[in-house]
Amino acid sequence: MTGAPANGAGAMARHRRLVILVVAVVVAALLASSSEIHRQIVALLALAEPIIEAHPVWGAVVFTAISALGAILVFVSSWLLVPLGVQAWGPVGCFVLLWAGWFLGGIVTYSVGRYLGRPVVRRLLPEPVITRYEGHIPVGGRFLPALLVTVSVPSDIAGYFFGLVKYPAGVYLSALAIGEIPYGLAAVFLTDAFLQRKLSLLLILASVAGLFGYWAWRRHRGPSMPATQASEEERRGL
Numbered sequence: 001m002t003g004a005p006a007n008g009a010g011a012m013a014r015h016r017r018l019v020i021l022v023v024a025v026v027v028a029a030l031l032a033s034s035s036e037i038h039r040q041i042v043a044l045l046a047l048a049e050p051i052i053e054a055h056p057v058w059g060a061v062v063f064t065a066i067s068a069l070g071a072i073l074v075f076v077s078s079w080l081l082v083p084l085g086v087q088a089w090g091p092v093g094c095f096v097l098l099w100a101g102w103f104l105g106g107i108v109t110y111s112v113g114r115y116l117g118r119p120v121v122r123r124l125l126p127e128p129v130i131t132r133y134e135g136h137i138p139v140g141g142r143f144l145p146a147l148l149v150t151v152s153v154p155s156d157i158a159g160y161f162f163g164l165v166k167y168p169a170g171v172y173l174s175a176l177a178i179g180e181i182p183y184g185l186a187a188v189f190l191t192d193a194f195l196q197r198k199l200s201l202l203l204i205l206a207s208v209a210g211l212f213g214y215w216a217w218r219r220h221r222g223p224s225m226p227a228t229q230a231s232e233e234e235r236r237g238l
Helices: 003-014 014-030 033-046 050-054 056-070 079-116 120-125 125-138 142-153 157-165 167-195 199-221 227-235
Strands: none
Touching: 050 079, 050 167, 056 079, 056 142, 079 120, 079 157, 079 167, 120 125, 125 157, 142 157, 142 167, 157 167
C-alpha cells in the first residue's frame, strides 16, 4: 500500500518540467480570467520595457545567461522570465533567446559531468537527485533514447549524467537541441496567449497539458518490469 504514493511522487519528480508546464497553464488561465489582475500584471511587465529598449544587446545577453543558469542549477528557473521576454522581443525573439540559453546550459552541464567528474556533480546536485536519475541515461550512444531522456528528464539534471557516462557529444547535443524546442514553444506561446488574454486557447492548452501530464504519470508510476520477466516475454514474442 505504501508503494503507490512513493511511485507517484517519484514520477512527479522525474517529470518536473511537465508538472511545471501543467501548473503554469492552469495558473495562467486563472489569472487571465480576471481582467483586473491581468491588467496589473501587464502594466508591471511594461515597467521593464524602457530599460530593455535602452540596452537591447545587454538585455538579450542577460536574459540568455539567466536562461542558461536555469538549465545548470536545480534551484534556478528561467520560466518566470518568459513573460518579460515575450513582452520585450515578441514570441519568436523570446523563443530564440530562451532556447539558446537552455542549449548553452546543457553544454555546460555535459562538460562538467564529462571533464570534471562525479565529485563536482555531487557538489552541484543533491544526493537524492543523483540517486533518482543516475540510472536513466541510456547506453550505446543512440540518438532516439537520448532524445527521449532529454524530453522527460529535467534539463538542469540530464546533462550532468550524459557527461558522466561520456555519451557521444554530437548525439547528446543534437538530442538536446531538438528536445528543448517543445518546452520553449510551449512556454512562449502560453505566455503570449496569457498576455493577449486568449482564454479559450489557455483552456485548450490546460486540457492538453493536463492530459499529457496524467499520461506521463500513469506511464511511470508502476514498478519497472524485472529483467527475467522481460526476457521471457521477449522469447514469447510479446
